[in-house]
Structure formats: structure tokens, C-alpha cells
Amino acid sequence: MTALLELQDLKVHFPGRGGRSAPVTRAVDGVSLTIHQGETVAVVGESGCGKSTTGNAALGLAPVTGGRILFEGRDLATLRPAERRALWQQMQVVFQDPVSALNPRMSIARSIAEPLVINGWPADKVRARVDELMELVGLNPDQRDRRPTALSGGQRQRVVIARALALSPKLVICDEPVSALDVSIQSQILNLLLRLQRDLGLSYLFISHDLSVVRHIADRVCVMYLGIVVEEGPVTEVFAHPHHPYTRALISAIPRPDVSRRDRGSRILLKGDLPSPLNPPPGCPFSTRCPKAMPECSAARPPLEQIGKDRQVRCIAPD
Template sequence: MSLLRIEDLKVHFPVRTGRFGGGKAVVKAVDGVDLAINTNETLAIVGESGCGKSTTGNAVLGLAKITNGRVLFEDTDLTSLDQDKRKRVWREMQVIFQDPVSALNPRRTIAQSIAEPLTIHGYAKSEITNRVDELMDLVGLNKDQRDRRPNALSGGQRQRVVIARALALSPKLIICDEPVSALDVSIQSQILNLLMRLQRELGLSYLFIAHDLSVVRHIADRVAVMYLGLVVEEGPAEQVFSNPVHPYTEALLSAIPIPNPKLRGKRKRIVLEGDLPSPLSPPVGCPFVTRCPLAESRCETIRPSLETIGEGHNVRCLVRAPEGDTTRIGA
């Protein structure tokens, strides 16, 4: 049984258009996403800004109103629960946001910030004190930092505070929304290693949202690539990175920096022409058709479905899956 299942998730936002706002349109931020996360697993969602990855995470947390579809946590449909029942389930799900500065109240001490979820859920003061000390030790913070405020800490230390707060209620699932993108590269690896250690020790599952594929490769068990509100490729991380099938995935992977100078010339950079289409008027057929180097005439009118091309590996492409040519365009 999956810990979390997302079924045909749609999140549409009505917006006003026109010079004086008299028109109406709909932004299809997420337009039919199916995903699942197992216990002790990391699923990464990647894609350009505006692809719908953060909105997907917000929908799971109840921070974005779901237009259609279901979010099931341990087979409980979160979309059908009232507020009180959701609160009991949501303690099993926590979030780590991108910017630790805005995620922490500057007036609160580190101990007060970590204790916040425990206070909200009615824990006794003695329990809170002991739990805060335990959490600070778990994430690598010193006890003498208890009474400091966020501005007295480094970026990496602030993110450790945010992680400690997310762990306070012993959740099973943590939504990591770009958790290291605001940090220096040297600190990023420390935080990623911390998250992986916590996963091993506590049996956590992560929904890891990111745009940096180097980071994703380091931490993810499976990867879902999103484009214009749809998953265009999803599968085991090793398969997606070593044998990408969708042209968009190939283009993203070709942009990953190669540390070894001797190998840089051996991989062709795939540069996509044009800009990301407006979510107010997406293409009728394949969402990627306006930028795809393999596009055919049928791609303009037929919307491809997500097809299985291997064990756990799914692709949304008329040309590449399931019977199409799988020759890599970057080869």
C-alpha cells in the first residue's frame, strides 16, 4: 500500500483578463496528475518554474484548493475530510519550505520555533522542553542555541531549525519544497545528507520538489518530470537519469553541469527553442509541442496519455511511447 496517492489531481485558478479585468479565464496549474509515494521513499518532482510542482505539494498539504481528483494518505481521502479530521491526519505530514528566513518568526527563539507544533497540539510543557532538546540534537544544533533568534544563525542552521520543527510531531511524510535552493552549494550537501540520514533513522518519506537535477539525483528514489501541469515522464531515478525518454527530460538533463572537464565535450547540450506557453492558453494537443524537436503534425491535435515503457517507467509522448522511436535526440 502506498503511503500517499495522488489520483487525477487538478488545481485550476480562475483569473480575470483583458485591459480592465472584464474577461475570465482559467489557469490549469495542475491538470491531471497521478503519483504515489511508498514508505521510506523519496519522490522528486522537477520542472521549470510554473510547471505546477509546488502547486501539487500545496494541494497535498491543503494549501491549494483542489478542483478535481483525490489525495489519499494511508488510503484516507483527504479531500473528503472535515477540518478537525484533516488536522489529525496532517500531523503525519509536514513541510520544509525554500526560504528558512521567511519560514521562521524573527521574534521567536529557536526553541520556541521548534516547539510551535507541539504547543498547538497541546503537549505538556515538560514534554515540549525534552522534545525540543531531542530534536536539536537530532538535526545537529547545539543546546546553547536554544535562546537565540533566527538572525543570529547561518542559513544552514536556520534550515536545520525548520527541519527540526517539521519533525516535532514525528510525521511519516515531509513535503520538501526547494529545501536547499536558498543555500550555498557547500551547505546544500550538508542539508541533503542530513535529510537522507533522517530518512534512514526515522523511516521518513519525502515529496521533494526541486528544479536542480543535480540535487535530485543525489536524494531521489523516483523522479516525476512536470511540464505545464502534467507529468511527462516518471520512473526510478536511475532509469530517468541514465535513459531519459521524453525530449523535455533529455533537455533538462543535458543542462546539468559536468564536474570533469574531460567529459564536458562528450555530451551535447539540448537548447529548447521558444518560451514556456502561457498556462492561460496551453497547446490543444501535446503540452510540449511548441518546443519539441521531435514534434509531428499529430502532436498538435492529440493529447498523449502517460504510457508505461518499462517497470515503473512512464512517458507521455506520442513519438517516443509506447511504440515510437526511442533514439535519444542528444546522442
């Protein structure tokens, strides 16, 4: 498969207040991942692990401290500003909250048309494209003059998706796209994303904390903890046989309505809170919460090593 997006040792560090001596927030600290054409790669982890910052960096919305971002083999850092803007048109985003993502003063049609107008489309083609996009995401063109407040949460998210597709991108970064929706609506939006991927050949970088959603939509999954990838591989394999203790803990927390009394104690409860990226633990960042931690875990950060054909794990004693 053709590599569409490649992140190579990506770092996003935010300087603290107080000059050079202030501690640095290592939001993303050496993430590498590849998304192929037509593929969905999910990035999962707790809040504060660097998932959204990784997506924002790929979109140019967060400053890159180190590493490389390649789109179709082209390094974004080496392109001229005009070339970079043209390339970024091929990468669009669907944000978590459709309420804040849409201007309440703009009609649905104006919201969807915004990227077309900015890029100089003629008015007659804009209207036809808006109608096409509304139909594509399951909205009635008769709703074009309504404001976002007149729509349901699911309808608003369909508007956001339609706007993201306006310029026919190849990659859509979905940042928690269903977490603000009712459970009954989540499946509709997920099925819409799958249909659009099939019909349009889209690729997704799917950011989520909900592993049930990830299992439904993703081909591969990257598990992040405190700015680094601790495990990566095909969804079916990672969910069936997680190698990293953190991955095991996340998967054990997935609700199972048919769980027996005997299995109710199988959930792995992590001690403590996620450490601050301002002051990460020495060695393996998960060592302070890991149920299998050994003294060696605090000595040095383990590398991300190949386990089998398509799996990678960052642990000195993987399961």
C-alpha cells in the same frame, strides 16, 4: 511497499478575474503519483510547471479542483475537518527559504516548539522535545534562545527541519529545501535528510529544479511540464535513458566539470519560453518547444503510457 500518499488525477485550477468568461490557470492538470513508506519521490521541472502547487495541494494549502488525495488509503475529501487536521499532522513541509519560514522575533526554541504548543503539549514535555529535536538535526541546545538572524543559512534550515519533525510525521514535503543555500552547505542538509529518513522511516516528496540534487537523494522522479507529468520512473533509469524529449533536455543541462570539448555541444537548448498555463498549446503542451515535434503532436494530448516495468512517458514518439 505500502502506499503512503496517492495523488489520483489531481487538478488545481485557479479562476481568472473577470467572471466565468475569464481564462482559467491550469496550474496542475491531472497529476497522478504514489509515494511509498520510506521512499523519496522527486518532482522536477522548470519554474511555473506546477511542482510547488502539487505539494501545496497535498498539504491542503491549495484548493483542489478535481482528482483525489489519499493518505494511507484515506481520501482527504471524505474526512471530517477534525479527522483531516489530525491526518495532516502526519504531513509536514520544509520550505525553500528558511529566512521567511521563521519568525525573526521568535527564539529558535519557540519556533521549533510552535506545533507542539498548538497541539496542547505540556510545557515540561515541550522543552524536552525541543532539546531532542535540536540534537537530532545537529543543533547545539545552547542555541535555543538565539534568534534566526544569529544563525547561518544552514543552521536556519536545520531549525525548519526540526520544526517539521516535531509531531513525528510520516511524510515531509521538501519544497526546494537547499536551493537558497551555498553549495558547500547543500550536501550537509541533503545528508541530514537521508540520515533522518533512514533513522525515522520518513518518506519525502522532494520538489526541485536541480537534477543534480535529485539524483543524489531520490528513489523515483516525476518530470512535470505545464501542469502534467511527462515522464516518471526510477531515478537511475530515467537519468541513464530518458524517454521524453523534455527530460532529455533537462538532464543535458546538468553541469559536468569533466566534460570533454567534444561533448560540450551535447546540451539540448529549448527554444522559446514556457507557455502560459492560462493559454496552453493544443495537444501536447511541449510541442511548441520540442525539437522532435510533428504535426500530430498538436492534435491531442498523448496519454501517460507504461514503458517497461516501472517507467511511464507521455509522448507519441518516445526515445
